[in-house]
Amino acid sequence: MEAMQEPACEHSMNNNNHKGCAKPKPGEAAGGCSFDGAQITLLPIADVAHLVHGPIACGGNSWEGRGSLSSGSSLHRYGLTTNLNEQQIIFGGEKQLRDAIRGIVDRFSPPAIFVYSTCITALIGVDLDAICRSETEKLGISIIPVNSPGFVGSKSLGNRLAGEALLDYVIGTALPPSESKWDINLIGEYNIAGEIWDIKELLAQVGINILSKITGDGRFNEVRWAHRTKLNMVVCSRALINMARKMEERYDIPYFEGSFYGAKETTASLQTIARLLNDKELIDRVQAFTNQEEKKLDQELENYRKKLRGKRAVLYTGGVKSWSIISALQELGIDVVGVGTNKSTNEDIARIRERIGKDAKLIESGGAKKILQTFRKEKGDILIAGGRNMYVALKEHIPFIDINQERHHAYAGYKGLKKLAEQLVNSLENPVWQIVKLQPPWKER
Amino acid sequence: MTKKLDIKDHNTLFQAEKYQKQAEGKRVFEAACSVQEVEDTVELLKTEEYKEKNFNREAAVINPAKACQPLGAVLAALGFEGTLPFVHGSQGCVAYFRSHFARHFKEPVPAVSSSMTEDGAVFGGMRNLIEGLENSTALYKPKMIAVSTTCMAEVIGDDLSAFIENARIEGAIDQEFPVPFANTPSFVGSHITGYDSMMRSILAYLSEKNGDLSYKIPSEKVNIITGFDTYTGNFSELKRILELMDVDYTFLGDHSDNLDSPANGEYNYYYGGTKLDDVAQAHNANGTLLLQKYSTKKVTKYINKKWKQDTIAVSSPLGIKNTDQLLKNIKELTGKDIPQVLKDERGRVVDALADSHPYLHGKRVAMTGDPDLLLGLISFCLEVGIEPVHIVCTNGDKNFAEEAEALLKTSPYGMEGKVHIGKDLWHMRSLLLTEPVDFAIGGTHMKYCAKDAEIPLVRVGFPIFDRHHMHRYPIIGYQGTLNLLTLIVNTILQQLDDEAPAHSFDAVR
Numbered sequence: 001m002e003a004m005q006e007p008a009c010e011h012s013m014n015n016n017n018h019k020g021c022a023k024p025k026p027g028e029a030a031g032g033c034s035f036d037g038a039q040i041t042l043l044p045i046a047d048v049a050h051l052v053h054g055p056i057a058c059g060g061n062s063w064e065g066r067g068s069l070s071s072g073s074s075l076h077r078y079g080l081t082t083n084l085n086e087q088q089i090i091f092g093g094e095k096q097l098r099d100a101i102r103g104i105v106d107r108f109s110p111p112a113i114f115v116y117s118t119c120i121t122a123l124i125g126v127d128l129d130a131i132c133r134s135e136t137e138k139l140g141i142s143i144i145p146v147n148s149p150g151f152v153g154s155k156s157l158g159n160r161l162a163g164e165a166l167l168d169y170v171i172g173t174a175l176p177p178s179e180s181k182w183d184i185n186l187i188g189e190y191n192i193a194g195e196i197w198d199i200k201e202l203l204a205q206v207g208i209n210i211l212s213k214i215t216g217d218g219r220f221n222e223v224r225w226a227h228r229t230k231l232n233m234v235v236c237s238r239a240l241i242n243m244a245r246k247m248e249e250r251y252d253i254p255y256f257e258g259s260f261y262g263a264k265e266t267t268a269s270l271q272t273i274a275r276l277l278n279d280k281e282l283i284d285r286v287q288a289f290t291n292q293e294e295k296k297l298d299q300e301l302e303n304y305r306k307k308l309r310g311k312r313a314v315l316y317t318g319g320v321k322s323w324s325i326i327s328a329l330q331e332l333g334i335d336v337v338g339v340g341t342n343k344s345t346n347e348d349i350a351r352i353r354e355r356i357g358k359d360a361k362l363i364e365s366g367g368a369k370k371i372l373q374t375f376r377k378e379k380g381d382i383l384i385a386g387g388r389n390m391y392v393a394l395k396e397h398i399p400f401i402d403i404n405q406e407r408h409h410a411y412a413g414y415k416g417l418k419k420l421a422e423q424l425v426n427s428l429e430n431p432v433w434q435i436v437k438l439q440p441p442w443k444e445r
Numbered sequence: 446m447t448k449k450l451d452i453k454d455h456n457t458l459f460q461a462e463k464y465q466k467q468a469e470g471k472r473v474f475e476a477a478c479s480v481q482e483v484e485d486t487v488e489l490l491k492t493e494e495y496k497e498k499n500f501n502r503e504a505a506v507i508n509p510a511k512a513c514q515p516l517g518a519v520l521a522a523l524g525f526e527g528t529l530p531f532v533h534g535s536q537g538c539v540a541y542f543r544s545h546f547a548r549h550f551k552e553p554v555p556a557v558s559s560s561m562t563e564d565g566a567v568f569g570g571m572r573n574l575i576e577g578l579e580n581s582t583a584l585y586k587p588k589m590i591a592v593s594t595t596c597m598a599e600v601i602g603d604d605l606s607a608f609i610e611n612a613r614i615e616g617a618i619d620q621e622f623p624v625p626f627a628n629t630p631s632f633v634g635s636h637i638t639g640y641d642s643m644m645r646s647i648l649a650y651l652s653e654k655n656g657d658l659s660y661k662i663p664s665e666k667v668n669i670i671t672g673f674d675t676y677t678g679n680f681s682e683l684k685r686i687l688e689l690m691d692v693d694y695t696f697l698g699d700h701s702d703n704l705d706s707p708a709n710g711e712y713n714y715y716y717g718g719t720k721l722d723d724v725a726q727a728h729n730a731n732g733t734l735l736l737q738k739y740s741t742k743k744v745t746k747y748i749n750k751k752w753k754q755d756t757i758a759v760s761s762p763l764g765i766k767n768t769d770q771l772l773k774n775i776k777e778l779t780g781k782d783i784p785q786v787l788k789d790e791r792g793r794v795v796d797a798l799a800d801s802h803p804y805l806h807g808k809r810v811a812m813t814g815d816p817d818l819l820l821g822l823i824s825f826c827l828e829v830g831i832e833p834v835h836i837v838c839t840n841g842d843k844n845f846a847e848e849a850e851a852l853l854k855t856s857p858y859g860m861e862g863k864v865h866i867g868k869d870l871w872h873m874r875s876l877l878l879t880e881p882v883d884f885a886i887g888g889t890h891m892k893y894c895a896k897d898a899e900i901p902l903v904r905v906g907f908p909i910f911d912r913h914h915m916h917r918y919p920i921i922g923y924q925g926t927l928n929l930l931t932l933i934v935n936t937i938l939q940q941l942d943d944e945a946p947a948h949s950f951d952a953v954r
Contacts, residue, residue: 064952074947194948387953394799406953431858432802435765435828436795441773442783 033150035118036062037158040405041239042114042146042165044190044215045223046070049110052081053097053126054118058150059083066405069194070217075110089124094131101135101143111220112142114165122149142220144169156319159188159239166214166223167246174224176211182277183211185229187244187255188236188320191216192405195412199260202413206285208273214240227251231276233258233269236320259320260412262328263294293414301332304421309333311428314375316340316363316385317403323351325384325403328411330355332421337378338363340371340385368392382428397436399427496875500868507871510813510890511840512908513631514639516542517673517740518593519556521643524698526718527588529555529581533574533603534595536560538631549675549908550704550916555714557581561597570598574608578624579617585714589721590618592626593643599630623721625650635840637740637815640673644698645743648724649751656725658751666693666730667778668754670744672737672817674761675907675916677705678928682919683736686772690781695723695730705917728752732778736771736921737761737817739845762921763821763929764828765795771922787923794923794930801934802829804954808937809861809882811835813873813891814906816845821921822886822905823849825929827856834861835876841866870894884936901936905929 032040035058043050043066052059059081070076082088082096097115104113117128128145135143148161184203189196196216203210212218212226232244232255244255254276258269267290274286313334315325322344326336338361339352352362361374368389375383375398383393386404393400401423403411411420458464489495515532519542522530532539539558546554559577561570578590592605605626612618627642652658669683680701687694702717727733733748735741738758745756757778762771768791772783809832812822819838826833836849846866853859865872870890877885877898885895888906895902909915919925938954945951 067951067953069948071948391800395796397799406951408949408951408954426806427803430802430806430830431827431856432798432829436799438765438769440769440783440788440791442769442776 032155032158034148034152034154034158034161035116035150037155037160037239038116038146038148038162038165039158040066040155040190041159041162041188041215043076044068044070045114045218045220046076047073047110048112048114048220049075049078049080049104049108050114050116051100051104052079052116052118053093053100053121053128054081054084054116055089055120056081056083058116058118066190067192067407068190068216068405069197070191071197073219075108078108080104084120089120092124093121093126097126097131098135102139105139105141110141112144112170114144114146116146117149119150122147122151142169142173156239160242163240163243167243170220170223171247172224172227172251174221176222176225176228179211179228180209181230181279182208182282183229184208184231184233184273184277185212185214185226186210186216187214187232187234188240189213189216190236190405193407193410195260195410195416198410198413198415202260202266202415203270203273206270206274206282206289208270208282214243227253229253231255231273233273235259239319257320259324259327261321261324261416262331263297263414263417264327264331265324266290266413266417267294297414297417300418301421304418304425305333307425307428308421310335311381311424312337312379313382313384314338314340314363314371314378314380315403316342316371316383316389318342319344319348321403322348323355325411326352326355328417328420329384331417332424334382334424336360337380338371338374372396372398382424397433399430399433401427490875491878493879496879499872499875502872506869508890508893509839509869510837510873510887511635511815512545513538513636514629514634514642515539515593515595515631516545517636517638517640518591518627518629518643519546519554520636520673520675520700521640521647521698522556522591522593523554523700523703524644524696524718525589525591525647525724526720527715528718529557529585529587529590529714531557531559531577531581531590531592532595533559533570533577533592533605533626534561534598538595545908546704548910550677551913552704552706553712554704555585557585566597566601569601570603571608571611574603574605575612575615575617578609578612582618582622587715589623589625591643591647592624593629593639594627595629596631599628599632623650623654637673637737637840640740641743644670644741645747648697648727648744649747651721651724652728652752654725655722656728658728661753662726662729664693664726664729664731665779666695666726667775668695668697668727668730668733668748670697670733670735670741671699672735672740672761673815673907674737676918676920676925677701678917678919679921679925682922682924686787686922687775689784689786690772690775690779691784692775692779692781695719695727697724697727697733728754730754732756734774734778735759737815739816739842760817761821762925763818764825764926765791765798765923766828767821767824768922768926790923794927797927797930798829801930804934804937804941806830807832807858808884809834811837811873811877811882811885811887811900813837813839813870813887816841816849818906820845820849820852823852823859823862825926827852827858829930830858831933832858832861834863834880834882835873836862836864837868837870837873837876838864838866839869874898884933884940886933901940903933903936905932 039062059079063079082100084093088096115132132143132145144165146165148158196213200210211229212222232247232253234244234255234257247253248255256272258272259265270286270290274282311334313329313336315336322339329336336356340363341349363370363374382399384401384403387402387406390400390402409419409423410416519530522528536558539556543554543556559573561573565573609624613620625646627646629639629642696719699719706716732755735758738760745758748754748756757774762768811834816838819836823833846864849864853862874894877894884900885891885902886905888908889910892902904912904915918928920929
């Protein structure tokens with residue numbers, strides 16, 4: 001309930017009579033559930049065990065579905081579930097859960113276990129908190145309940161509930177081995193295709209240190225000492241804004257929302273970090289570094305820009321990406337002629353407007369069909385969206401780039417913009433588009 | 446259950462210490478060159494300098510990607526009803542052809558030899574041929590015997606026409622028993638030349654002997670000649686397309702049943718094949734469609750000249766464009782429309798191409814094979830953004846090289862492509878090591894140089910000994926395009942998995 005009243009979110013029940021996080025509409029092709037959202041947020045923590053308490057499908061279907069990469073431990077990639085059957089559902093499944101927890105500790109001895117509730121265990125009334133508390137006492141490692149069963153709402157709500165679990169059980173329980181004056185946390189960056197590695201390298205070049213990665217390529221301990229940071233940067237705004245706000249409340253840590261997609265946004269983010277850390281030396285360093293990087297990138301992008309200038313793109317993705325990718329595309333000379341806003345906040349939408357003006361079409365909802373309509377009407381050249389819309393686009397002979405979790409290319413930072421340009425050019429130039437559009441010779445005109 | 450015996454296979458047996466020691470000892474005994482020397486040579490073979498030497502090589506052919514004429518002749522003969530392929534010469538040759546086909550098709554292959562020996566070589570092979578014809582008709586009861594020749598018979602100058610006539614006079618075979626023959630020396634051309642000669646000979650023999658070429662009974666029929674096609678799946682795919690289009694057709698040479706017979710507990714020597722009487726009527730048809738042109742040059746000429754018939758000869762219809770052209774050709778020959786089923790199928794395959802293209806874009810490939818197959822493959826590759834780089838065609842001629850180069854020039858993805866005719870797989874090895882590519886397409890023999898270059902091999906063509914059932918799936922038509930695509934894209938994806946570090950070993954690709 002508390003998560004539904006998040007004051008930093010304009011959907012909150014406290015703001016303008018909103019009803020809290022939007023509920024999924026029945027009969028509409030919808031995104032993931034809250035369970036999925038909670039997993040998305042927590043799974044990137046690589047050295048802990050993620051145990052799904054429920055029937056096989058919740059764990060089984062989501063297993064390995066995200067491209068959150070780890071540079072070391074791969075425990076998070078084990079699909080651990082209690083795999084409840086009919087009997088166990090009738091009698092409560094508590095024993096299975098306790099056995100599973102102990103089995104995991106024996107086999108993997110992880111620093112912690114996240115235990116996810118699912119629709120079924122929530123319905124039959126498993127007291128997850130109590131079981132986790134007693135197992136924590138017995139086993140001496142953190143067993144953390146994640147109460148985000150699928151039926152409570154959308155994926156975004158799940159992200160937020162996972163954030164609550166981190167705030168309640170993890171953050172503030174340890175101290176870092178060392179601290180520096182330029183420590184920041186990244187919140188809501190999940191290391192898709194290894195993006196956090198590029199960001200880390202980028203920040204290191206001006207001397208900024210990531211104290212805690214929440215949660216891309218994250219480790220349990222670094223999340224525990226996240227409260228010792230000087231600044232929180234929220235990379236995916238909608239998902240974990242509650243976490244940043246509460247950390248400000250509890251620990252007096254300032255936060256801002258930013259992005260690393262495109263050179264302009266990257267530069268702006270670096271400048272904001274320097275400004276908020278309020279250090280003259282850092283501000284100067286950032287200034288020199290961003291000037292140099294942008295100049296270098298300009299040269300490298302010259303050829304790509306020639307090919308991409310004036311191409312028309314339709315963008316359909318969620319949250320922060322709905323505006324930050326726009327900047328990246330514009331920097332490459334692409335006209336963004338349509339933007340999906342299904343998963344964007346009002347603030348996101350305002351930012352979209354700032355970037356593309358009033359003429360571009362906003363696609364509020366309606367799924368694939370609406371996207372394609374806009375694409376045709378606006379005479380688009382390329383669609384940039386997630387995997388679920390990819391095959392529809394291809395069916396309709398539309399060049400496509402995957403921007404969501406299944407992609408294999410990291411687009412963050414100055415380097416990332418070059419990669420994005422390369423992927424755009426590849427996709428647009430592949431001769432398969434001639435073949436799919438080729439009229440068979442027997443076709444009467 | 447019986448106790449399992451621990452028997453090591455040759456992959457593991459010689460890893461045992463005993464054999465390792467033995468090999469050590471053998472090395473000393475044989476005064477083998479030093480490890481260093483071996484390593485240096487291996488390195489040398491990878492250099493540009495060696496490549497140049499290699500390409501100037503005149504005296505030796507190393508690992509040629511072709512087979513000899515009578516092998517093609519045997520395949521042509523297997524395409525006709527109750528026909529026994531008969532190779533006049535020493536018997537070793539026939540044993541090779543049989544095992545070659547058996548290993549590829551995983552099927553028994555009936556073929557006999559006149560088993561010439563020393564005295565035959567000295568006094569001529571007539572006795573062997575006459576006895577051979579007599580014995581094989583008695584033993585195998587064929588409806589026709591198709592005679593081809595080995596090098597030996599050609600070198601001593603055996604006169605097949607006279608010998609067969611003498612066999613009739615002697616009563617070794619009936620006066621009317623059909624015995625077409627072709628001269629197929631291995632030292633000229635390749636298996637596709639032999640196929641061409643034998644096919645021409647059979648068509649000429651049967652149509653001139655049993656038919657009347659002096660007048661035509663107008664007919665809606667179309668003749669189909671596949672060329673040296675080792676995919677039985679291609680035959681059924683082609684038949685399916687023709688039936689969907691409601692075309693009345695005759696295959697001239699259909700070896701698909703003979704080389705893909707059912708295992709129902711009883712083996713016959715002969716399965717299916719073109720009816721001999723149908724060949725006699727074939728000149729009445731509306732036209733002939735040939736699905737390979739470099740393996741049917743003589744056949745095409747014959748049909749134009751003697752049957753006075755229109756022919757359309759295309760290279761293997763691989764990929765969308767080529768299949769479109771095939772259907773258009775059929776439509777033009779017959780006036781039949783292309784049914785919705787095929788149009789839908791085209792759409793689905795186009796969809797599949799679109800689905801896979803991100804993984805194929807810009808992949809560099811090296812390929813070997815017969816000329817017609819290579820033209821089909823090049824066309825397919827260019828359609829999805831694969832870049833053909835090294836194209837080695839041991840049995841390709843100048844015309845082929847020109848056509849392939851012209852095809853490569855039609856696309857920016859073909860700009861790097863170089864066509865090497867008359868070159869072998871050792872040349873290919875040099876090419877792979879000096880100008881690396883991402884993967885290779887070819888028959889089994891290419892696996893060695895592909896391994897040396899550490900690239901995967903997509904097995905397409907002939908022979909394929911080390912993978913099963915590839916020939917049962919079509920590679921022509923839309924369906925074949927899909928099969929080819931699946932084969933290639935999954936090889937690339939496998940490679941991606943094999944090379945992925947743990948963190949990029951993704952479930953979704």
